[in-house]
Amino acid sequence: MANSGHEQAAHDVSGIINQRISEKITFLHQIEEAVKEHQDRKIYQLLDNQRYAKEIEHREQQPNNQGVMSLVDDITNYLSNFLSVNLINYLGKKYPFFYYEEYETGHYRIYFGNWWDRRQFGELDVLNIRFLFNDDEYGKLKKTFELAHDNKRFNSDKIDKISAENDRLQDLIDHQREREEKRSKLQEQLKNVSSRSGIWESNKNKESRQNLVDALQKLEEEEEESRTAAQTIKDNEQVVLSLSKENTILSYEQKSILDTFGSFEDFELANRNLYASYIKSLSDYQEKQVTDDEQ
Amino acid sequence: MMNNNQMLNRPSEQVSALAHSFEHGLEIGQHYVELLTKLAKTEDAHELLEAVNDLVNLDLEDAFVKFPQHYQTTDYYLLLMVRLLEMHSNSELNVTEDPTSHLFYATISSLGEKVLFHFVKDQDGNVGFTDVNDNEPLFSLNIEHQMLRFNNKNLINYFIVKGLKKYSDLDLRSTIKPLLLFAQALHDDLDFVIDRGILGTSNQQHYDLSQPELSLTVIDRLFVSTAETDYMLFNLPKNNGAELRLDRDVNLDLSFDPDDYSQQWFFSVNDPDNQISFFDLLLHYQLIRDWYLSNREELAVKSDPLIFADDQIDENESTDEVEDD
Incomplete structure (x- = not known):
């Protein structure tokens, strides 16, 4: 009994093995065939059947067969490189402001624009057909669109603050003479007041002496600051230039998105629908549609 | 034999010698x-x-x-200019003689009757065409060597810095026209070699900067200025400079040849019809003008003098502030 039960189990096991192996072989054959024919749609379907079923065929709950899909784990970089050709070509038309750099096989950095100064904006995930935007950079762009409603720029406040500071410093430099005159006047006054000091100094006299000392101290501090002001102004101008550069980059990005998508919301919508839009644009998808229709 | 002295003592001989001298x-x-x-x-x-x-x-x-x-010798050059323009049916340059000094002056229709031009001689044996109040020749001419060269620095001072304060860009553009036509006529009719400098319109023309190096901060400043305009500044494909894209497919490049070890920076202007010069862009685009003038030390375009001696002096566009009138 036990034996025959075991045999039965052994029979089942080999059946399972055969079935699993056959699935794997089929999967690998299909991948091999699809690569040979450059049927990118088919490859995407094989690599993530669950998502394909959901987003393209609108069939929910199609689990992925991890057992077969893990077979290509060690060649995903090559598959990514293979699939990138058509994808980047497609993105070039739909997102004309993005540029890609393959920094290692199958891995792509995204640059926003080809203008004088541009930002690295994240990465392109070819196998999942999606942008992995850098959170910081994306946040700045989103903020830029929000601020545009108030006619403001990303760094406007910072620039205004530094510019005001530079105006103040320039004022210090410009009024060096006045300070000098004021100081000699105060020193004269202090001399007079001090001559009336001593043990019996009146409170009033004491107070005005202190005021004079404070005023002189303040002048001295201003003088001290004005000595380094020219350099500080220069340094600040450099900071303003780099903040302005960032503003300019963001305004170029904003312009590009408006030119292509009309609004930031439509840009985000396109990103969310990228997988389906792209799959449907592929030529083997169109062919498949035809054959489906014929059936 | 009589000696000379004796011969001239004879009245008839004396008279005849005098007549000969008059002759x-x-x-x-x-x-x-x-x-x-x-x-x-x-x-x-x-x-x-x-x-x-x-x-x-x-x-x-x-x-x-x-x-x-x-007449002064320089008057003849003015007459050469106006006569050659007449032959080419251009009447925008008028030459009149001052009734008291008998000196000739030229006026150009678009600038009105009060702006007078004449030729002056320079120390290199050329004559220069200049506003009488300036002595900053817009071009230099040497008829012996058959050459004419526009002076970039003076063109910018005269038209871009001073001229635009009083005249429209279109008037100034019209002022350039007879000057360019004169140069063209010298070239076509008389085989002169001419150098139009920043007035040249060929897309291939390079306007070299006189400074050997350029800080990229200067280009950053242009980039920042474009934010307020409809124009955009792009990076060149080989990271060898920048391209400002303007109206009607006109591009201004500031770049260097990536294969050239010296990294000589230059401006070049690309337009579909090869009709636009760097000067035109300075004249018409405030963006470019403001940027160029406020960074003139770094951006000055070379301005070679017309010198034919072997020992050429390298005299580039200086960065002196131009005094306003």
């Missing part, structure tokens, strides 16, 4: 009249140039026959 003076005069007539009337460019050349070199000095000094 020579009159021959000079005759030649002078012929040249003036040719200058005024000929319809042939070569004859015109010949007349000017002869007049410029003509020595009217004669012990016996005195001619009233009427």
